[in-house]
Amino acid sequence: VKGRTAPLFLLVILSFLSPASLAAFDFGLILNQSVGFDGEHAEYEAALIPRFSALLGASGELYLSASVRAVYENENWRVVPELLRSELSWRVGGRTDIGLGRIRYADPMNVIASGLFDGVRLSHHTAGGTFGIGVWYTGFLYKNRANIAMTFDDIMSINTELDWDDFSNTYFASRRLMGALYWNHPSLAERVQVSVALIAQADLNDRYIAYHSQYLLAVITLPLERFIFELGGAAALAQEVMDGDSALYAAFAADIGLHWMPPLPFHSMLSLNARLTSGRTEGGPVPISAFTPITALSYGDILRAEIPGLSIVSLGYTARLHHAFSAALTAMHFVRSDISTFTAYPVAPEGSSNRFLGTEFFGRLMWSPAADMSMNLGGGIFLPSLGNVAPDAGSRWRVELAVTFSLL
Amino acid sequence: MQGLLASEAVSYAQASRFVLQASEAAVFDDPLQAFHFAQEQNWLPGRASPHAAARLDSVSLLLMRSFDLRGGIMFTLTGARRFAYRQMEHEGFIHGRASPRQSVSGETLLYMTGRILSGMEERLGITSELELEAQRLTAEREALAALAYPQPEKPPLVEALPVFAYILFLADSTAISGEARQRLYEYAALLRAIPEISIAVAGHTAFAGTQEGRLRISAQRAQAVADLLAYFGARPIGEIRVSGYGAAHPVADNATPEGMAANRRARIIILEN
Numbered sequence: 001v002k003g004r005t006a007p008l009f010l011l012v013i014l015s016f017l018s019p020a021s022l023a024a025f026d027f028g029l030i031l032n033q034s035v036g037f038d039g040e041h042a043e044y045e046a047a048l049i050p051r052f053s054a055l056l057g058a059s060g061e062l063y064l065s066a067s068v069r070a071v072y073e074n075e076n077w078r079v080v081p082e083l084l085r086s087e088l089s090w091r092v093g094g095r096t097d098i099g100l101g102r103i104r105y106a107d108p109m110n111v112i113a114s115g116l117f118d119g120v121r122l123s124h125h126t127a128g129g130t131f132g133i134g135v136w137y138t139g140f141l142y143k144n145r146a147n148i149a150m151t152f153d154d155i156m157s158i159n160t161e162l163d164w165d166d167f168s169n170t171y172f173a174s175r176r177l178m179g180a181l182y183w184n185h186p187s188l189a190e191r192v193q194v195s196v197a198l199i200a201q202a203d204l205n206d207r208y209i210a211y212h213s214q215y216l217l218a219v220i221t222l223p224l225e226r227f228i229f230e231l232g233g234a235a236a237l238a239q240e241v242m243d244g245d246s247a248l249y250a251a252f253a254a255d256i257g258l259h260w261m262p263p264l265p266f267h268s269m270l271s272l273n274a275r276l277t278s279g280r281t282e283g284g285p286v287p288i289s290a291f292t293p294i295t296a297l298s299y300g301d302i303l304r305a306e307i308p309g310l311s312i313v314s315l316g317y318t319a320r321l322h323h324a325f326s327a328a329l330t331a332m333h334f335v336r337s338d339i340s341t342f343t344a345y346p347v348a349p350e351g352s353s354n355r356f357l358g359t360e361f362f363g364r365l366m367w368s369p370a371a372d373m374s375m376n377l378g379g380g381i382f383l384p385s386l387g388n389v390a391p392d393a394g395s396r397w398r399v400e401l402a403v404t405f406s407l408l
Numbered sequence: 409m410q411g412l413l414a415s416e417a418v419s420y421a422q423a424s425r426f427v428l429q430a431s432e433a434a435v436f437d438d439p440l441q442a443f444h445f446a447q448e449q450n451w452l453p454g455r456a457s458p459h460a461a462a463r464l465d466s467v468s469l470l471l472m473r474s475f476d477l478r479g480g481i482m483f484t485l486t487g488a489r490r491f492a493y494r495q496m497e498h499e500g501f502i503h504g505r506a507s508p509r510q511s512v513s514g515e516t517l518l519y520m521t522g523r524i525l526s527g528m529e530e531r532l533g534i535t536s537e538l539e540l541e542a543q544r545l546t547a548e549r550e551a552l553a554a555l556a557y558p559q560p561e562k563p564p565l566v567e568a569l570p571v572f573a574y575i576l577f578l579a580d581s582t583a584i585s586g587e588a589r590q591r592l593y594e595y596a597a598l599l600r601a602i603p604e605i606s607i608a609v610a611g612h613t614a615f616a617g618t619q620e621g622r623l624r625i626s627a628q629r630a631q632a633v634a635d636l637l638a639y640f641g642a643r644p645i646g647e648i649r650v651s652g653y654g655a656a657h658p659v660a661d662n663a664t665p666e667g668m669a670a671n672r673r674a675r676i677i678i679l680e681n
Contacts (some may be wrong), residue, residue: 026505055507071584095664127663186665371498372480372491406494407482 025054027408034402038302043102044072047085047127060090078162078197082142085116097123105134105180108195109232111253111275113178113294115146129185129194138294139175139204145360146173149296149306150203151211175204178294193221201294213238213292219255230257236291249289252278253307268319275299276311281336290341300332302382304399309341310334333357336389346384346393356387372406412518417511420446421458422531423467430521431474446470453489465493465508467517472496477523496520499527522594575633579614582628584636592633593627595676598639607642608677609634614653614668627652633674 030049035042051065065084070077087101099121106114119136138148149155154174163170182197196218203210232255240247256274261267277291290308298304299312303386314332319329334357336342346357362380369375379399385391412422423441424446428434434441443458454465469489472479480498483491493508501523502516561597575588584592599607611630613622630650638645660667 024510026509053507055505055510061505124663125666127665127668129665191580310676370480371495372482406480407662 004209008116012222016363025052027052028406029408031405031407032402033314033404034400036400038352038396038398041074042072045208046070047218051084056088057091059092060088061348062085063089066194080142080144080280082120082145085129095125097125103134103136105136107180107199107215107217108182108184109217109234109255110252111234111277111293112199112215112217112236112253112329113180113201114297115295116141120180129183130187132180132182134180134182136178137175138173138178139299141173142171143173143189147296147298147306148174148176148294149358150174150176150201150213150292151207151209152206152280153205174296177202177204190224195219199294208242210241210242211292212341213294217253226261226263228257228259230255230259232256237286238289238292248286250278250286251280251289251291251308253291264319266319266321268317269294271316271318272314274311274313274375275307277307277309277337279309280334281338291339300334300360300382301336301378301395301400303332303345303357305334305342305357309337311337324368326366328366330362331359334361334387346387347392347397348389352386352389358382358387358391358393376402376404412514415514417461418467418514418517419459420452420456422447422514423462423470423512423517424452424458426517427467427470427474427521430525433474446474446636448654450475450487461511463489463508464502464506464510464512464516465489467512467520468492468496468502468508471520471524475528476522499523522598525594535571560598575629575674575676576669577629577674578604579616579668579672580625581672582625582632584632588638590635592636593640594665596642599637599642600651605678606647606649607637608651609637609674610657610677611652611674612657612659613655614671615662616660616668622654623652625652626654629672629674633676637676 019404028185030047032045032047032049033039037043047067047069049065049067051063053064054062056062061141066086067082067084069080069082070346071080074110081232082100085102087099087103088098089099089103091097091264102116103121104115104116104122117136117138118140119134119135121132121134123130123132138146141148143158147158149158151174157174160170177303178199178201180197180199184195186193188194196216198214198216200212202212202286213236215234215236217232219230219232222229231251234253236251236253238249238251240249254274256276257271258273259269259271261269263390272310278288280290281288292308296306296390298306299310312332312334314330316329316330319326336348336355336357339348339353339355348354360380360382362378364376364378367375367377376398379397381395383395384393385395412418412426413636415422417438418426425436425439427444428442428446434442434445436445440458442454443452446452447454451470453469456462456466462652466489469492471488472492474494477495478484479491482488482643490500490508493502496502497506501520502526519668563576575584575592578585599605609630611626611628611633613626613629616622617625617627627650630652634645634648634650637643637648642648655671656660657672658667659673660670662668662671
């Protein structure tokens with residue numbers, strides 16, 4: 001099936017192209033380079049990202065992009081080719097947007113599914129807001145970018161090295177069918193921005209344990225003078241099917257955000273955010289489990305911890321000191337949502353019921369000296385001593401530099 | 409000027425004359441002479457034909473060279489029009505769906521030129537402050553006056569002005585966004601160059617809330633725009649007529665969020681003297 005899909009997609013794209021539409025095309029090439037060092041390990045990554053775009057008539061656009069990355073990590077080199085955003089999009093009747101291909105989707109809370117997915121998306125704009133539907137398949141994505149880690153098998157697959165001799169089994173992400181129904185209104189009652197989404201995923205992996213899940217979430221955003229308030233909540237229902245038996249779990253996540261733009265001569269913002277997720281608890285009609293998203297986003301530039309089993313409170317300040325220069329400073333505190341799900345550094349001693357993992361401080365300087373060049377310098381430290389799970393675990397620090405050139 | 413602005417696709421000759429004049433790089437009555445001058449300077453592609461539709465990347469190169477703008481690393485190394493286009497894109501001088509190979513409308517050319525002029529003025533203001541304020545205003549007036557080269561039969565610029573004449577507002581708000589302030593600043597500069605015309609501002613709302621509220625907000629929106637135009641020196645405040653029409657004159661469908669957003673506007677109207 002995988003072998004047949006790519007030519008079919010190209011055929012669909014080519015059928016929309018014409019000599020006239022190709023007259024308005026553009027292409028580009030970006031080179032990204034980054035280095036990171038944490039005292040013990042050094043990483044280097046170079047990525048070439050070619051892209052092509054063409055305007056199709058008055059309302060259509062074709063966008064194709066890909067990357068070839070060379071990564072040095074753990075004293076090994078690996079080269080990874082990847083298809084990035086590749087989308088055929090057009091507007092029908094002035095009110096309906098259709099996107100087809102490898103398209104970007106993020107749920108309103110950015111906690112369940114976020115990134116590029118293969119499929120189709122349709123949005124219809126009405127007086128009552130924008131209604132949309134999308135259907136995607138994850139099995140053609142590169143596993144490390146998609147980072148779908150819902151089950152132990154998913155995590156094992158991600159951790160398996162890419163093997164060119166066994167490409168189909170070591171490159172692709174967990175096979176899941178994902179669908180979303182969503183509605184958002186930019187200014188309900190002329191003030192509140194509201195987003196609601198219903199997301200479901202079905203496990204298509206032919207494994208011993210199948211994990212299916214559905215999510216209902218809502219986010220409201222209220223701008224008030226120099227403040228922006230955000231409140232979000234998500235409820236999940238998951239089904240684990242194993243050997244003919246199935247078990248149901250419920251899970252929850254909540255977001256609270258407060259942003260303040262102080263009256264300073266340069267643009268700046270102070271943000272306080274909390275992301276709380278449920279942990280595993282027994283009892284009740286439906287057991288509560290750790291909140292498990294479809295795509296596992298990492299939190300923290302040093303700890304890079306992932307939900308499930310984690311809650312985060314952060315305080316951040318960003319300032320755009322000059323049109324080409326900005327800075328950011330973040331303090332992020334990590335809390336275990338339960339005492340068994342989160343097992344990464346800093347590792348809790350056996351039997352510990354403490355929840356506070358520690359705090360990470362990270363600063364960034366971003367500079368764009370020219371239109372085709374930007375630099376991003378970051379550094380920080382994670383202090384487990386500011387928590388009580390493993391206060392003697394030893395701190396970790398990291399510095400990194402990323403440079404981006406637009407070559408064409 | 410009016411012919412240029414009505415054009416869906418300006419020619420290389422038209423673009424050359426307009427840009428050279430606006431930048432004060434050279435002044436030609438004949439567009440062909442302007443074209444040949446620009447081509448001799450390598451500010452236009454050697455294969456360009458004066459009457460052919462100008463490409464957006466070529467116009468970007470012409471603007472970069474005429475205004476002597478600093479480009480990115482690749483533009484500095486190669487001087488290619490592709491990287492001039494990238495620079496314009498990076499600075500936000502190109503908006504909406506665009507491609508370097510597409511033709512350029514008169515409206516787009518005026519928009520890009522106006523953004524460059526106001527950007528240059530801002531930079532001057534940062535470095536000179538009070539001491540150079542008078543000099544800055546003089547230079548600004550002269551540069552913008554160059555946009556309105558003489559057309560004996562008709563008053564210049566009058567039909568061109570409505571290109572920038574809409575200011576949009578958020579729901580229930582009379583606040584003018586930073587981008588809109590920028591546009592009003594550019595617009596005020598153009599208005600100063602043609603003091604012989606009179607202007608009015610009409611405020612509008614989407615169809616929401618009460619009739620009384622709509623009329624009140626529409627008048628406040630018009631007044632906010634008029635105040636800012638006066639502040640930027642377009643006209644004394646007493647010379648700008650202000651009216652609020654509520655939701656009586658929609659320009660888009662009030663049944664969609666986009667339509668409502670388009671209707672929350674104030675329009676600057678050129679009055680025939």
